[in-house]
Amino acid sequence: MTASPSLGYTRLESLGVVHPERSRPTEELIAEMPNPPAFDMVDLTGVENRRWRGEGEDSLSLATDAANKCLSASRYEAADLDVIISASITRFHGEARFQYEPCLARLIKDEIGCRPDAIDFDLGNACAGMLTAIWTLDSMIQSGAVRRGMVVSGECITPITDSAILEISEVIDDQFASLTVGDSGAALILDGSPEPGIARLSAMDFVSVGKSAELCMGMPSDQGNGVVMYTKAIELHKAAINRIPKLVKQHLADRGVAQIDYDYAIPHQTSSRAIATAMELCEPHFSPFPEVCGTIDQFGNTSSTSHWVVLDKYRQDGRFEPGEKMLLLALASGLVLGCVTMTFEEKVLA
Amino acid sequence: MSAVIEKTAFVADDRSEAQQLTAAAGSQCLTEAEVDPSSVDVLIYAGVYRTKNIMEPAFVHLVQKEMGLNLNPKFSDRSTRTFSFDILNGECGFLNAAQVVGSLLARTADPEKDDELGAVRRALVVSGDSSPSGRTDERFPFLASGAAALFSWSPDPSLGFGPLSVGSTPSSTKGTGIDGASFLGEPADHRSFASIKVEPSYASDALSLASEVAGSYLHTYEIDAGSIDVVVSSQPHPEFNAKLASAIGADRAVDVADKLVSPGNPHSASLTFGFDAAARAGMIQSGTKVLFVAVGSGMSGACAIYQA
Numbered sequence: 001m002t003a004s005p006s007l008g009y010t011r012l013e014s015l016g017v018v019h020p021e022r023s024r025p026t027e028e029l030i031a032e033m034p035n036p037p038a039f040d041m042v043d044l045t046g047v048e049n050r051r052w053r054g055e056g057e058d059s060l061s062l063a064t065d066a067a068n069k070c071l072s073a074s075r076y077e078a079a080d081l082d083v084i085i086s087a088s089i090t091r092f093h094g095e096a097r098f099q100y101e102p103c104l105a106r107l108i109k110d111e112i113g114c115r116p117d118a119i120d121f122d123l124g125n126a127c128a129g130m131l132t133a134i135w136t137l138d139s140m141i142q143s144g145a146v147r148r149g150m151v152v153s154g155e156c157i158t159p160i161t162d163s164a165i166l167e168i169s170e171v172i173d174d175q176f177a178s179l180t181v182g183d184s185g186a187a188l189i190l191d192g193s194p195e196p197g198i199a200r201l202s203a204m205d206f207v208s209v210g211k212s213a214e215l216c217m218g219m220p221s222d223q224g225n226g227v228v229m230y231t232k233a234i235e236l237h238k239a240a241i242n243r244i245p246k247l248v249k250q251h252l253a254d255r256g257v258a259q260i261d262y263d264y265a266i267p268h269q270t271s272s273r274a275i276a277t278a279m280e281l282c283e284p285h286f287s288p289f290p291e292v293c294g295t296i297d298q299f300g301n302t303s304s305t306s307h308w309v310v311l312d313k314y315r316q317d318g319r320f321e322p323g324e325k326m327l328l329l330a331l332a333s334g335l336v337l338g339c340v341t342m343t344f345e346e347k348v349l350a
Numbered sequence: 351m352s353a354v355i356e357k358t359a360f361v362a363d364d365r366s367e368a369q370q371l372t373a374a375a376g377s378q379c380l381t382e383a384e385v386d387p388s389s390v391d392v393l394i395y396a397g398v399y400r401t402k403n404i405m406e407p408a409f410v411h412l413v414q415k416e417m418g419l420n421l422n423p424k425f426s427d428r429s430t431r432t433f434s435f436d437i438l439n440g441e442c443g444f445l446n447a448a449q450v451v452g453s454l455l456a457r458t459a460d461p462e463k464d465d466e467l468g469a470v471r472r473a474l475v476v477s478g479d480s481s482p483s484g485r486t487d488e489r490f491p492f493l494a495s496g497a498a499a500l501f502s503w504s505p506d507p508s509l510g511f512g513p514l515s516v517g518s519t520p521s522s523t524k525g526t527g528i529d530g531a532s533f534l535g536e537p538a539d540h541r542s543f544a545s546i547k548v549e550p551s552y553a554s555d556a557l558s559l560a561s562e563v564a565g566s567y568l569h570t571y572e573i574d575a576g577s578i579d580v581v582v583s584s585q586p587h588p589e590f591n592a593k594l595a596s597a598i599g600a601d602r603a604v605d606v607a608d609k610l611v612s613p614g615n616p617h618s619a620s621l622t623f624g625f626d627a628a629a630r631a632g633m634i635q636s637g638t639k640v641l642f643v644a645v646g647s648g649m650s651g652a653c654a655i656y657q658a
Contacts, residue, residue: 089405089406090405091405093531095535096533096534096536097531097532097533097534098403098405098531098532098534099530099531100398100438100530100531100532100544101398101438101439101440101526101528101529101530101646101647101648102440102521102526102528102529102647102648103439103440103443103647103648105439106439106518106648106650110518110520110521116517116518117515117516117517118516119446119449119514119516120439120650121437121439121442121443121446122436122437122438122439123435123436123437123438124408124409124435124436124437124438125407125408125435125436126406126407126408128435129435132435136435136450136453136454139450139453139454139456139457140449140450140453142453142457143452143453143454144456145449145452145453145456145513145514206433207423207425207431208393208411208420208423208431208432208433208434209422209423210411210415210419210420210421210422210432210434211415211421211422213407213411213412213414213415214407214412214415216406216407217406217407218404218405218406219403219404219405219406219541220402220403220532220540221534222539222541224537226534226535227405227534229406243425246425247425249425250425250426332407333406333408333411334407334408334411334434335407335411336407336411
């Protein structure tokens with residue numbers, strides 16, 4: 001959904017990303033498994049470490065911490081936000097408590113000190129949640145419904161790893177992907193100001209492939225172990241891998257561009273092999289081929305926050321220059337695919 | 351004014367499973383609107399309690415699959431694409447979705463904007479809850495139902511939804527009103543059950559908050575309460591709509607409130623139920639002024655005027 005020049009382009013004004021302190025290596029998880037996998041998990045996925053929730057940390061605390069970190073880096077205060085959207089998959093609030101109502105955005109809104117009349121709601125789209133919320137908030141800003149707002153996600157997702165460690169029993173098991181995830185929180189503020197910010201959103205395209213809706217499913221465990229995620233990894237890979245380059249091609253063609261000089265690409269952080277394959281298939285659309293950014297080795301798949309975890313790390317390392325172009329690739333259960341093009345504005349140092 | 355409701359549908363029958371009920375409402379809505387289902391650009395599920403307490407994918411994708419809506423898109427042909435996601439905010443979710451849809455439609459309608467690119471011309475908002483078990487369960491306090499509202503853009507700026515206002519009561523004052531959660535550490539069939547606690551004072555607290563949010567809205571936007579023809583509201587009990595209309599001085603709406611009473615509390619589907627009931631009773635005509643008022647867990651309230 002492109003912002004045409006007459007409407008202006010939405011600005012990414014500030015960003016805050018948090019990680020739990022504890023890092024757990026893959027070997028440690030494998031050592032706990034009654035039925036460890038026969039293959040080398042690190043070699044297959046590229047996940048060497050992931051961050052693990054600490055005592056008292058949950059989806060709400062990670063979201064609130066990220067929101068406060070974002071505000072501390074922002075020109076705005078919480079009271080300036082017209083809307084807050086919580087986009088996480090996980091809804092842990094308290095010990096093993098998965099909350100359906102009130103919505104998390106309402107709790108975060110109260111915690112960080114937004115105005116009582118600020119709009120709040122949760123938006124869900126699996127790992128594409130934050131990008132979908134950004135697409136939504138972009139439209140709300142550009143249509144004049146709101147001036148500025150926050151998209152936030154606190155993902156306390158390692159409970160599915162706890163379950164997988166106990167429940168994996170097959171040679172090819174649907175819970176293997178649950179061993180690749182890590183916890184995090186991310187929050188960002190968008191507005192319509194023409195002043196330079198971190199980056200400007202140029203174009204966004206999303207599509208739902210409904211026939212593949214059941215290839216990755218998360219729900220409560222049926223063995224009393226909290227929550228589980230079943231991923232038909234081979235089918236999911238097949239459903240996504242050829243569609244991703246087609247969507248990239250369409251994303252560019254819709255804007256009259258056959259090839260584009262992206263400086264960076266951040267694919268959703270699933271596994272290093274899958275990412276490499278997808279990017280290779282997208283190669284004809286890039287000139288030159290962008291630097292592919294990733295943090296899967298140290299943080300694993302952080303689900304809806306993944307792109308922002310990567311972007312924040314590279315930003316902290318001083319990697320982006322004003323004018324450089326970035327492609328974010330969304331891939332999520334649904335099956336949801338998406339392309340987001342953005343251009344950096346300020347060089348932000350750690 | 352932006353988004354207008356083309357058609358609504360509400361389904362509450364002997365089925366008790368959210369995916370089936372919401373998909374049935376969605377399909378019925380599109381059939382009655384005589385609209386090609388593939389023309390739906392955006393599909394939003396604005397319900398809360400879903401089958402098996404599924405956390406992933408967004409529940410809307412299962413509804414989309416059940417409806418058979420653009421399941422295998424060709425990326426180069428936007429008429430084969432329906433983008434879908436969930437919005438969750440208890441009983442207020444429908445109004446959040448209506449505002450989001452309004453923004454999506456408004457961007458497409460901008461005359462200076464590239465016409466085809468990412469056009470959102472039609473959006474379907476489905477809602478409705480069921481016991482996660484998909485069966486009748488007396489512990490589930492709401493009416494298992496499905497609802498659908500089809501939105502499109504009107505070129506007439508005086509029609510459709512006006513601005514959205516929200517209000518809240520701090521949880522320190524009255525609790526959250528309704529608290530819905532799964533306690534996964536406790537032994538239970540967590541795919542079949544969600545713990546839903548309703549405060550004893552919920553009915554009166556909800557009326558207070560709804561009256562406050564609606565009254566404030568009328569004042570802010572200088573709307574004469576006497577000009578409101580219909581109040582479409584949450585339905586924690588059968589007399590709620592009439593009491594709310596009376597509290598805010600919408601006398602015409604008090605007179606028709608008995609036509610909008612639902613058989614049970616449709617929770618997230620309440621507002622679509624109310625509009626659908628009003629429409630089927632012939633109450634929504636050109637010029638009809640509708641005040642949508644939602645109140646729910648938080649406690650949170652939301653209000654928007656709608657001009658038919």
